[in-house]
Amino acid sequence: MQxxxxxxxxxxxxxxxxxxxxxxxxxxxxxxxxNKTLAHQYSLIVKMQAVLKNKTATNAVAENAEMIYQDLLxxxxxxxxxxxxxxxxxSEHPLWRALGGIMDExxxxxxxxxxxxxxxxxxxxxxxxxxxxxxxxxRLLGHLTATEPDGILAATFTDGLLGQSLTFFAQARQLxxxxx
Numbered sequence: 001m002q003x004x005x006x007x008x009x010x011x012x013x014x015x016x017x018x019x020x021x022x023x024x025x026x027x028x029x030x031x032x033x034x035n036k037t038l039a040h041q042y043s044l045i046v047k048m049q050a051v052l053k054n055k056t057a058t059n060a061v062a063e064n065a066e067m068i069y070q071d072l073l074x075x076x077x078x079x080x081x082x083x084x085x086x087x088x089x090x091s092e093h094p095l096w097r098a099l100g101g102i103m104d105e106x107x108x109x110x111x112x113x114x115x116x117x118x119x120x121x122x123x124x125x126x127x128x129x130x131x132x133x134x135x136x137x138x139r140l141l142g143h144l145t146a147t148e149p150d151g152i153l154a155a156t157f158t159d160g161l162l163g164q165s166l167t168f169f170a171q172a173r174q175l176x177x178x179x180x
């Protein structure tokens with residue numbers, strides 16, 4: 001009888017140990033799942049923070065867009081006067097009308113590149129204006145690309161009139177400096 005009690009006690013201890021082990025295993029699995037969930041949520045929060053930071057920077061550009069556009073336009077005015085190009089006759093912002101006029105003229109008459117090259121070479125004000133425009137436009141595009149690398153806004157500016165005009169001015173500047 002005493003052996004039966006000892007055996008029953010061992011059996012009870014074994015069952016309790018097995019139940020405790022199963023319970024510990026279940027708790028361990030839940031802790032692992034919670035740890036994975038928390039790690040995933042943390043990475044999402046970090047991504048959200050980066051997106052919000054980029055949105056804030058993009059919003060700052062949007063809020064200051066008129067000042068940026070006016071600054072770019074001020075650099076374009078002496079260039080357009082030197083190469084005798086008029087802005088488009090549309091209801092767009094004056095910057096886009098000016099850039100559109102330049103790019104339209106270049107599309108119609110490739111000699112516009114030669115006129116700009118000569119103006120850069122012979123007129124220091126035009127050369128300085130081209131340099132200022134290119135630096136400011138490049139900074140704007142760089143900022144947009146850095147804050148919104150896959151965004152529609154950055155692609156629109158890069159592929160649009162701003163990006164095209166940068167290419168046009170870079171070609172003319174390079175041709176003007178090659179002959180020196």
